[in-house]
Structure formats: C-alpha cells, structure tokens
Amino acid sequence: MKEVLRVKKPGLLTTVQDLGRPNAIAAGVPPGGAMDRFAHRAANLLVANDESAATLECTLNGPELVALEPCLVAVTGADFDPRVNGEPQPTWTGIFLSQGDELSFAARRHGGRAYIAVAGGIAADKWLGSMSTYLIAKRGGMHGRQLLSGDVVSAATEAYAPAISGRHLAPDQRPDYNDHALHVIAGPHMRRLGAEGRKALFSSEFKVSRDADRMGYRLEGPSLDASGEELLSFGLAAGALQVPRSGQPILLMADHQTAGGYPVVATVASAAMPVAAQLLPGDTLTFAEVSLESARKLRAAQRDALDSLKS
C-alpha cells in the first residue's frame, strides 16, 4: 500500500465505494457500493484497474486532492468540471498527476455523483467483504465515515497493469444522464395501481424531493394508490419503487432497507440505475416500462461499452 492523495478539502460528501456487499443483505445489511455502477466501473477500467476496485464517490461537488506521488487517475459520472492545477481536464479519461499536482473541481455542470479512480485501486477498511462506506453502521471505507480534510488516500502498491494515460470513453458510449426517462420493469404489486394508476405512473412527471440520499429518494408527483391487503415484509432490491400509504413513491437506492412491506409497483432496470444515481433533489423524471428482454439488451450494450475499455 502507498499513500497517493492528500485530502485538502473533502467536498460535501465523498466516500470510498466499490461494488458493495451483496451477501450481507441476508443479515439486514444494505448491499451498498457505488450508486452509479457504470461510472464506477468505467473509472476503474480507464486506469487499468479491476472493475471491483474501490473508488471515491463525490456527491454534489468534488474534493481537492494533492498527489503525494505520480499517479494515474480518472474522473467519471457527474461532470463537476475537473481541474489539475487549475487547468480544465477531460472527464471519462485517464490523466496523469505528478507529485504535488492538485486535482480540484470548479463547478457542477450536470449530475450528482462523480467517481475518482486511482491506478492500483483505493485501499481502505474492508467490512463484510467490501470497502464500501456504510455511514449508518460506521463501517467500511475511510474508517466508516466520509473523507475529511487531512485524510490520506492510499492505493494498492501494485497497479493492475502499466499505467497509460489518455484512455477515454467516448460520449456516445456513456449513459445519457440528461435523459431522465427511467426504464422500469413491472413489479410484484403493479396490478394494485389499476389501469388509472398505471397510466399516472407512466405518463406523469415525478420530482426528486429533498428527502433523497444513498438509501433512497422520496418522489413527489401524482398520488398513487397501491393500497390493499396488508403485505407481509419481504426482501427488497435496489431500484424497487415502493408505494407507501401516502401515495408518494420511494425509489430504493444502494443503501436501501433490505426488507419492507410496502407494495413494489415497478423496479428500475439495472441499465437505468446509473441515470437514477445522478438525480438530485428538484430533478424531474418519468418512468417508461420495458420488458425483461429489453432490459437485458440495454444491460448488454452497457457491458459492451465497458468491455471496449479493456483492450
């Protein structure tokens, strides 16, 4: 392990994340991990890491980081206008930092979460098989908390492959973060909405409320009625769209509660979760129903885009 970056300013909420701890859900522990898995995987591939290596997830704005030694980094996901020593840098591109270089972010252009990968992969506390930070239990990542000024970020000593800068993912290969029509697959309790409720779900605009974090987003929009017989609690999945009695749906995200008894009317397709992950309070979105087969094709297309970075 070697110290690669010193945190000069941490940003609003910067945490270490990887692909999460899917096995822990049986113990009530959320799967966690990067909210935008595509951006996380791409950031790693751009610096020749394994896709499962840990990255930094930066929420709403970026940190200021000083390179303690030469290193290769990549910034993906939201565009917070990355700079090196004040000079604008491309996103979705491997960039070299020399010792003393300062990586900072000028302003948010679009999206809510940016990912920073470092060649070798970020080394941090592992909990239940994952370095993902789970703030509620204060476990994983940087001692279970968000990054603070003065923290030092370490990377594995051995890079996965020789570091080459300039590797790039073309815009047409990335998720279209400006298209907020989320593809969903009908869920176990869709029928409870009835024809009218279904129409309301697929033809209305919803807004992300202020109550939106890594656990989930409360949405504002037409009131949906999924009432009926009380449901026995069952296991949940990220992307599930719950409709509680209030009628205002809740979209479950990476740190979601693992079980619940609210009706689930639909679930966001995994290929649409990166777009969902970039939404912020005040953003509007719509839902578009897709079949399992379409969802598979969308997922395969994203897989191909990521695989193109491996050559």
Next chain:
Amino acid sequence: MPPPPSTPKVRTHPLGDSALLAELGTRLDTALNTRAIALANALRKRRDVRQAVAGYASVTVHFDPDQTTHDALAAAIQRLASKRPPMAEPGRLHRIPVVYDGPDLEAVAAILGLTPAQIAEIHSKPIYRVFLVGFVPGWAYLGPLPQELELPRRHVPRTQVPAGSVAIAGRQSGIYPLPTPGGWHLIGRTSVKLFLPEADPPCLFRAGDRVKFFASRA
C-alpha cells in the same frame, strides 16, 4: 383455515432484471416461513444465485443475469418448492433479559387495560420465532406476539429510538439494533447487542431462531 397443500404453487414476480420475488403464500404462518427459509437455503447453493433472502412467506432471489433468466430461475424454484420440505429444525434459542421500563409501557398498559407488570408477564411468556432478519442491520421480526398485546403502530414515529429498545407493534415484537427512527411501542430495553459489526454474519439472530424474553431488574 386449511393447512397449506404439500405442493403449493409459487408465484414469481420480477424485481428488476437481476432479482425476483417468489411468494409461497400471504399468511403469517410458521410452516410457510419454514418453507421460505428452506427454499432460500437451497437457492443459495446455486451458482447463478448471488443471494436469497427469506421473507415471512417469500424468498427474494438476487441472481446473475449473465448466467440465468427470470423464467429459468422461476422454473427451478417451482421444482425446488415442490420437493418435500425438510423437517422444521427447532432453531437456536436465545434468552434475552429485558428491563420492562420503556417510555411507552404506561401508555400501552392504559390502552390495553392492563398493568405494566402484566404487560411484562404476557410479553415474556411465549417463545418467539425469528420470521425475518432485515430492514436495518441486526433487526429481526419476532412473532407471533400474544393477541392481548396487539396494537397498531404509533401515530407519530419517533425520530430516534435508542439501540436495545424492546418494542411491539401488531402481532410482532422486535429489538432496535441501532439508533434509528421507529414507530413501534417501546416497552423495555435489553443490554444484549443485536448488531455485531465484527462478526459475520453481523447479527445475533438468524431466520428460524427462537427467542425467549425474561424480566430482568437492571
């Protein structure tokens, strides 16, 4: 109500493109829960299954969509569910000391027309079953709660419930493992730690375990 048939039809529903919900029934029933736990255990052994979580009467299956499809897995679940369910194992028995002095004890006693001492006596009488582990780390849904103690949830949930609070709601009881918001009635507290972050799995209770409360002075 008739007993469940020996080969019930399992209803499967997509939960997105990499998970599904398999429903064994819709009743709060120990036999259904036993079947759900057995089915989850069997599914976990499959290579195309990432994780299987038993609910009260269902199993949520997270699968690798590169290795299987919803339909293929649904068919496999139907085959597994039609097999004779394993003998119900008794499950581990936990004895949990409770100081019955919760902030809602007096109010609950007043609503139910009982004394606080009677609440403690009735609550600590049965051996509860862990129907489901989930919601937040270490939380377990215990039941069934004796009918005499059945109450709807609080109208206004508390924004913060201390860890170790012993609570009741509906036909269920539970212990808050972490300081979290909560809408259940707090009748007591325990010093036993439910969330064990250094252990794997990081929780004391497992689905199918049994729990016996006993009144303790401090």
